[in-house]
Amino acid sequence: MFPTTADRVSENTAAHVNERIRRETRWQAERIAARGPLAVRRRLRELDREWDIERTLEANAATLSAAGAALALGVDRRFAAIPLVVGGFLLQHALQGWCPPLPLFRRLGVRTQSEIDAERYALMALRGDFRGVDEGPSAARAARALDTTKS
Template identity: 45%
Template sequence: MELDLAKEQLPSTQTKVNDNTPDYINQQIERETEASVNYYKRQGESAIRGRIDELEHEWDTERVLEVNMASIALGSSILALAANKKWAFLSGAVSIFMIQHALQGWCPPLTVIRRMGVRTLNEINREKKALENLLNKPV
């Protein structure tokens, strides 16, 4: 029973970022993805394959968030040891943000990351699948 309650309260890892991003940002990202696919509809197979390769290496929101948070935590820990112990509070705040993101699907830095146009893995994979469909389309 407790497990069922926890499942209901925790957001799906597949949709948590989109669910906690303002609609206008999600829509802007969607429009940019559609524009990219429409552009590649008019390109040759090698250009489409090149774009798919780019998508394979595109950083998603989770990776950007994890690297940024870990970098801030590491930097502030070093500063706390070397300069002033008050820097440890920044490491603590970053840890709280990561826990908040894991449990709720949102944290303050995520808003900035999404406004920068960083996409979720699902959003990247949707573009990749659409481009793969273009390659498999009979002429």
């Protein structure tokens, strides 16, 4: 009835957007791999700080809810509808994996944790953390590493 947690966002994202995110992830891994171990280490630190779609949606919902509550208390009580609507959207996202801001954030390139982890594991494999992936030209190694980490 409900999609799995790991799949719910990608199942509710347009196929061309999912494909663009995959292409950009592959391109990024190939580019970083070609730059060497220091670039890989730097990129892994960047990935540790990257906000995934869940965190982005939560921050967006919290901001809109707080603003709506403040406006309801200070300006007009009809603004109380904002936190109610935002809360409903957040519940919809929790259950179905879709809510109105999701398509916008995905088009902006905000990735799921699984997508971020796929790049992370590909870079770790390129760094030599895993066996059997670290042979050949860097672009081919990046592609193989990403293929082995598909979620």
